Amino acid sequence: MSTxxxxxxxxxxxxxxxxxxxxxxxxxxxxxxxxxxxxTSAVVYRRITASEAxxxxxxxxxxxxxxxxxxxxxxxxxxxxxxxxxxxxxxxxHTVLPDKNARILVYCRRGKRSKIAAETLIEMGxxxxxDFGGIEGQRAFKTVGN
Numbered sequence: 001m002s003t004x005x006x007x008x009x010x011x012x013x014x015x016x017x018x019x020x021x022x023x024x025x026x027x028x029x030x031x032x033x034x035x036x037x038x039x040t041s042a043v044v045y046r047r048i049t050a051s052e053a054x055x056x057x058x059x060x061x062x063x064x065x066x067x068x069x070x071x072x073x074x075x076x077x078x079x080x081x082x083x084x085x086x087x088x089x090x091x092x093x094h095t096v097l098p099d100k101n102a103r104i105l106v107y108c109r110r111g112k113r114s115k116i117a118a119e120t121l122i123e124m125g126x127x128x129x130x131d132f133g134g135i136e137g138q139r140a141f142k143t144v145g146n
Contacts, residue, residue: 043122046130047115053105053132054140062103064141067117072109076135076145086113089120097121103128110134 048056056062064081066073073083084096086108097104104126108114111133118131135143 043127043129045115045119045122048130048132050107050132050138050140053107053130056103056130057105057141062105063097065097065104065106065117066135067106067108067113068135074146076143078107078135078141079144081107084117086117086120089117090124093121093124093126097126100124100126101128102126104130106131107133107135107138109136 057064064078066077066081066083067086067089068083069085070083073081077083082096084093104121106114106118106121106129108117111131114131114133118129121129132138135141
């Protein structure tokens with residue numbers, strides 16, 4: 001009696017079983033759990049124009065966030081804006097902006113600080129943040145100041 005067919009059959013079964021186990025591991029490890037989506041997977045930095053920001057604001061229920069200095073804010077600001085200087089953002093955003101799902105429209109003077117602020121808010125878990133750049137030259141919003 002020869003042992004070759006037994007070994008050959010065992011090898012075939014073993015390789016087949018290992019392939020099935022590997023396939024199952026690949027399939028189940030790649031399956032995305034829809035009940036627990038990653039909160040940062042859909043949140044990205046969004047730059048929009050002042051006109052687009054004006055349209056979003058006219059729909060209501062937005063936070064206009066001015067990230068300039070207090071002095072700049074006093075000199076000129078968009079009506080209804082909330083001041084939160086970019087240098088203070090990380091430390092106090094959770095108290096000034098408690099709703100991380102609120103629609104936030106961020107601006108500064110020319111656009112540099114608003115980009116930094118928008119990216120920081122996204123990193124902090126805010127989900128609906130738009131950067132519309134600077135207050136200079138925009139005509140979509142009414143401004144007030146000294």
